[in-house]
Amino acid sequence: MITLIDRYLLREVLKAMSAILLVLTLILSSNSFIKLLKEVATGELHAELLAQALALQMVVYFSRLIPPAFFFAVLYVVGRMYRDSEMVALESCGIGGMRIYRSMVLVVVPVALITGWLSLYVTPWAGRLSAELLSSQQGQAMELAGISAGRFNEYSQGDLVLYVESLDSDEHRMQKVFVQQRREGALTLVSAKRGYQRIDNNTGDRYLVLEDGLRYAGIPGQADYQVSEFDEYALLIKASSGGEAKVTRRSLSSYDLLLSDSIKDRAEFQVRLSQVLGLLVFALLSLPLSRTLPRQGPFGRLVFAFVLYTVYLSLQGAAENWMIHARTPEWLGIWWVHLTLAVVGLLMLLPDTPPIRRLRRRLRSQPA
Template structure:
């Protein structure tokens, strides 16, 4: 029991450190992308946190298998460097017992990956797409950034110089609208000293209320122009809008995919179900790959192991694409890829045991 706790702690601590670094890099890259979109006015800043949270399960289902694989390699490699496994073997710990100790934490990691891949990831992807679709359907001036000309729906372009101290009103508002009349294309240019958005709960409509300004109407090719002075002018932005139903196999639940005979649906659920299986196969390959000579250093087999993981993941993705396009039987599916690397892991394990743990 003491040996089990020691080995499990070493593997899980190393896995946590690797997973934290990988998650920081990947989420940082995605956050920068979303932050750039928010700076350009495509999405409001207040939904960035929700978007990142919804993407977290999708990141974890790919990060955890790799982190666990590297955790075993680095933790056991250090034990070989310190000759601790040599002492364990001298005390009667067989390679089979060491494999059992390795597979027990693999069960915990596989359960976490399965929860993410089978449930949380499609749910998060659905919520992300629903939120983005809602933002696209809303004509909301809250996405406007000071000092920029930005489009916000229905052919409107707006510019504001800033917000009031409490952030409820816009200052120096400029709005350009284009419309079609019997005489041709017509332009309306509205300028106001202040403006704010108003939502009417009874109708669900939103309005841009402008105060103290002028409105000009111009038709290209005509010398005349219309001018309107106002103290208060209201532009109807539209209703809150119905969010279109998000329909994609990526967002479908796993039971729905199982009941769908479409090859793309079969490929999608096999991808989800194969990720927890991938954890056990990687653990099987990691144990023999972690055995290094103290003179080589514990990083001696790290690069070949990473190449092996990349090949595994690439073949899985290629199989999913081929099944979805009809180039590969959905009955066979991705299972030959898992079988290939399972056989490779067993061969590596057999070779390591035959050679002996010295």
């Protein structure tokens, strides 16, 4: 039966977690949006795919944001209850820390299930969808994305420089085009009245087709250059990569990772599962870490919790690396990180267990 205390803690923790998730999501989405804008400006990503790519990236990040958001939400809520003497009032009514854990279970179980679903199924699905999206739609989008009329646009790390005097309203046809292309030491300069992009239906190669212009080709510093006049000239922009989606290990399904013989695949599966284990471990640590005195400031505990979570992430990365390079046994994997923290949490809970509390009361009641 869910009591009033359970509903109160459930409401407060979910409110705090939602606020922390919102802040973390805004920070990550801003950083991701800036990176994607740079890719659009350099032609690596078409502007039409920007919103979809950003949404898929946030889906990938979301499962990683829930464990720290839940951890710091419990720290904030329970720490505030200690500072406001609410926990003292509850303990005076016979409701101790172990009873609060029952209320935390009502929160952590559904949150852990959602985190596991996101980490094991939704995140790899979003990774595959992102790879397929960029493979299928980017091939039909303009390779020279982010062109600005009236200025020089650099692509391919400066090997291709494009100047366009004006663009049509659909930005698919260019007027008065100047192109400089450097390839294998040779320099090609092309000046044309019009230009547009074309994709070869057979090979998938991308070409910049220029109409009614002049072409100058040669090696800088040498006088033997060639000048040719053309009605139509196709300049290869990028050869086709076969049109296959680039699927990384993080985009593979969890079932494939579990059945794989590769140590890297099994390590990736453990990393996904560690999102749930980390959530459970820090739920165990949250209550003893949030215990504060009524006049004690909240920042000391929060700083210590932040350092502890940073150490946890560092140990998890190190454990994954040690597992891949066979520095630790495969059966040990990265589980030892969560087991170590769980033992620490249980040791921190010992003072609140009924036998230890009875022992403390017995020692205090004895005459000096």
